[in-house]
Amino acid sequence: MSAVDTDLGAPGELSERERRAVEAQLFRVADDEFIQAERYTFWQVRAPTLESDLAISNNAQDELGHARLWYDAIKQFGYSEESLIWEGNPDDFQHSTFVELSFEEGDWADAVLRAYLYDEAEDIRLAALAESSYEPIRDRTSRIQGEEEYHLEHAVSWLERLVNNENGREQLQAALDRLYPYALTMFEPVGDVEADIVDLGIRDRTLEQMRTEWESRVTEQLTELGLDIPDTGPASPTGRDNEHTEEWHDLFEEMTSSYRNLGRDSATKIMTDNE
C-alpha cells in the first residue's frame, strides 16, 4: 500500500475525526520526546564522567530537536508554543508517566535503563509511523529515525557495561523493577481515538502490537544480560489520559517558572523555521 494513495492531505483538509486522531498521535509523541529530554538534562554536569556527560547531553538535545519538530507539526493546527507549553496546564500534557519520573542523583543505572526502554519503544513507534497517511508525520519520522538508532546502540552498550559488575547489575535490576510498570504506560490506550489512529492509517500498528513487540525485544535483551523482567501490568496514572504524577507537577512548575516570573507572553524563537 503506497502512503500517497491514502494521504489524508494538508492540515486544513482533515475532517474532524481525522484531525482528532492526528492530534492525539502528535501530542503523545511530542510530549514524550520533550519530557524525556527534560529529564535527561538533569544529568548535565552530574553524569559519572565527562564523557558520559557529553553523551547524555547529546541525547537530550536530539530529543529536544525532535520535540520541536513534532510541536511544529501540532502548530499547523493553530496551536502556539505558548499555549502548548508555557501558558498551559500541566494536565494538558499527554506524555507517558514513564518519562516524567525524576532521577535520583547518582542513579546512573536508572538513566541507562530508562534510555534503553524508551529508545526501544521509540524505535518501534517510529517504524509504525514511517508510512503514515499524514504527510507531516511521515516526513518527520524519516528525519528522526537515524538519530534514534544511534541512541539505542548507545544505551545497549551502557547496559552491557553495567551488568558486568555486581553492583551495576543490582542497581539495574532495582531500576527495572521500579520503571517497568511505568514503561508499560507508553502503550496505554485513551478511548476510541486509538482505533481511528490505525483505521485512518496515521500509524500502521495498534498499541497492543507495539507493546507485544516491545516486550519481546526488551525481554530478550535484558534476560540475556541476566536481568529478570517483573511480572506486572502498567502503572497508574498513565499520563496518556492527562492524569500525571506529582513529580510532573513539580517539574512543570520549575520548568515554567522563569516564563511566569518574567511576565512573558511569548516564547522566543531563535532558529529559523524548518532549519
Added chain:
Amino acid sequence: MNVDEVKQNAGPREFNPRDDLPEEYRKAATRMLEFHANSEIMGAYLERPFIRKAPSLERKMAFSAKVQDEIGHGQMLYRAAEALGVKTRDEMLDDLANGDGKFLNCFHYPMDSYVETPMIAFFVDGAAMRRQATLKKSSWEPYAHAMDKICFEEGMHVKHGESILRELMNGSRREQEMVQDAFETWWPRILQFFGPTDDDSTHHDFMSEVGLKTCSNDQLRNSFLNGYMQKAEEYGLEIPEYPRIREQGDGQYEVVEDDLDWEEFVTVSQNEYEGSIEQIGGRKQAREAASWVRDMFDEQTAAGAAPSPTAAD
C-alpha cells in the same frame, strides 16, 4: 631544557609533550590549565539550572548546548594539562570536588533568576574571551591548540548571552529593572574578574617569561572595558557610579581599587565564600553520588575486562 633555555625558546606553540621541560614550567602550566578547566566545569554547573528554567524551547536547547560545550572544553583542557605529567584528570576533578581546586571568581556566585544569565553568558564570557584569545599563543602547544576550538565556541556563547540581554532589555519595564538590578550586583564581580588592578600577581613574571601568559591583566581589563561599557550602555544598562572607573583620556581605564571588595575576592579565591561552599558542595555531592560508576570502570580496567573505553561514551 632548563628554565633559562625555556625562557630563551619561549614563543607561541613552542613546547609540546615530546619536549623535556623543567618541573617549574610543567607545574606552572598545570596550575594555569587546571584553573581554566575547573572554571569550565564550575561555569557549566552555575548555568545548568537554567537549562530547565529557560523560558522557551529554543532557549532551552541553547542552554543545554552551551553547558555541554563547557564540559567539552573542560575535557580538552584537562587533557592538555595531563600531558604535562604533573597531575591526572581524576586528581584534578577530585581536588575540585573537595574544595582544593581553584576557579574563576564569578563562578562562586549562584544565580537565582533568569535575568542574571546574561551577566555570565555575555559579560563574564565576553571577559573570558579577551583572555582566551591571547592563549592561542601559549607556549604550551596543547593549550594553544585547545583554544582554537574553545574560542570559536565561546564566540557563539557570547552571542547567545547577548541575544538574551537584548531580549530582556527590549522587554517589559519590569524585565529591564530586574536586569539593571542584576547588573549592579554583578558588575563589581565582573571588574574583579581580571584580578587586582596593579597586577602584581606573584606568578606573572615567570608566566610571561616562559610564554604561558602573553598579555597582562591590566591590558585585558582595558580591552574588556573598551568594548563592554559601551555595549552595556547601548542595551540601556546604566553603569553604576561605584566602583569608579576613570578614563585616562587615551582609551585607558583605571578602576578605583578601593571601591572594590578585595576581602570578599580573597575569600572567594580561597573557596570560602558562602557561594563557593554552595557551588563546590553541590558539585561534590553529584560527583560522589556517581562515584560507583567510575569505581566500576577502574575495576574493569584493572581486570582487563573493560569493553573498549569509548564504546559507552
